[in-house]
Amino acid sequence: MESTRRQFFAASAGALAVSQSLQGAGLTAKDVLERIQKNVGVPWRVETVDTIKSGSLDTPVTGIATTMMATLDVCQKAAAAGKNFVITHEPTFYAHEDKTDAIQDDPVYRFKQDFLNKNKMVVMRFHDHWHAHKPDGIFTGMTEQLGWTKNVDPQNARQFIFDGLSLSDLAGQIKGKLGIKAMRVVGDPKLPIRKVAANWGYAGGFRGFTRSDIDALIVGESREWEMVEYAADAITSGQKKALIILGHIPSEQGGMKYCAEWLKGFIPEVPIEFVPAVEPFWTPGA
Numbered sequence: 001m002e003s004t005r006r007q008f009f010a011a012s013a014g015a016l017a018v019s020q021s022l023q024g025a026g027l028t029a030k031d032v033l034e035r036i037q038k039n040v041g042v043p044w045r046v047e048t049v050d051t052i053k054s055g056s057l058d059t060p061v062t063g064i065a066t067t068m069m070a071t072l073d074v075c076q077k078a079a080a081a082g083k084n085f086v087i088t089h090e091p092t093f094y095a096h097e098d099k100t101d102a103i104q105d106d107p108v109y110r111f112k113q114d115f116l117n118k119n120k121m122v123v124m125r126f127h128d129h130w131h132a133h134k135p136d137g138i139f140t141g142m143t144e145q146l147g148w149t150k151n152v153d154p155q156n157a158r159q160f161i162f163d164g165l166s167l168s169d170l171a172g173q174i175k176g177k178l179g180i181k182a183m184r185v186v187g188d189p190k191l192p193i194r195k196v197a198a199n200w201g202y203a204g205g206f207r208g209f210t211r212s213d214i215d216a217l218i219v220g221e222s223r224e225w226e227m228v229e230y231a232a233d234a235i236t237s238g239q240k241k242a243l244i245i246l247g248h249i250p251s252e253q254g255g256m257k258y259c260a261e262w263l264k265g266f267i268p269e270v271p272i273e274f275v276p277a278v279e280p281f282w283t284p285g286a
């Protein structure tokens with residue numbers, strides 16, 4: 001039986017995955033991973049952070065939760081909703097590579113890992129390949145969530161064109177559409193905005209702000225002693241520009257909401273749901 005299966009597998013991996021699940025024989029985490037690899041439209045990288053962070057590929061999948069960040073809160077909500085496979089854009093264990101050797105005795109890591117083990121959950125990261133998907137899955141989802149499809153610059157999908165609304169109005173519109181509690185803005189609130197560049201997620205260094213053809217740069221997060229200091233100096237030196245800092249989670253969350261819809265197109269056997277990661281910040285008086 002096993003050798004017959006293996007031959008069949010070698011002959012047609014995709015067909016086997018589909019036939020197994022259509023029989024209801026139990027979609028495994030491995031089946032889901034293989035379907036993503038087959039449908040993402042770019043070759044799967046050898047060096048990638050898109051790997052299994054917890055659990056085993058043999059696990060039968062009861063449901064899939066996509067999320068921007070697999071926080072403990074998200075994992076608990078996914079488990080409560082009967083979804084034991086979490087697909088996360090950002091790390092699970094507090095570092096880009098999710099290395100856990102040095103934190104085995106850390107109480108927070110331990111609590112989370114024990115919860116995942118006890119509930120037989122699988123967590124997989126889907127970062128590199130979702131960005132490599134054409135078009136970039138995060139950009140597609142964020143553009144949709146903001147309702148900015150009509151504003152996309154025909155020259156560059158990472159830029160948006162506006163009619164000169166004020167920085168204050170633009171920031172307010174973003175805050176409302178993304179439901180952000182604690183976003184931060186650098187620049188004159190009355191500054192008219194015509195061209196905006198977006199760097200969803202983390203923006204390292206300050207080069208993203210050096211372009212003279214944009215009125216505002218939107219980022220998820222950046223270092224206050226790099227990009228933010230450069231932006232402050234650019235404005236003090238007379239440049240008419242602005243920096244809008246959303247927070248990392250709201251700056252990419254729409255992309256993982258869209259990911260749930262994308263997965264439904266080729267994984268019909270189990271329920272798939274987007275579980276939002278909660279914005280961690282609040283501000284007094286807000």
Ligand SMILES: [Zn+2]
Pocket residue numbers: 089127131138200201252
């Ligand atoms: Zn990202």
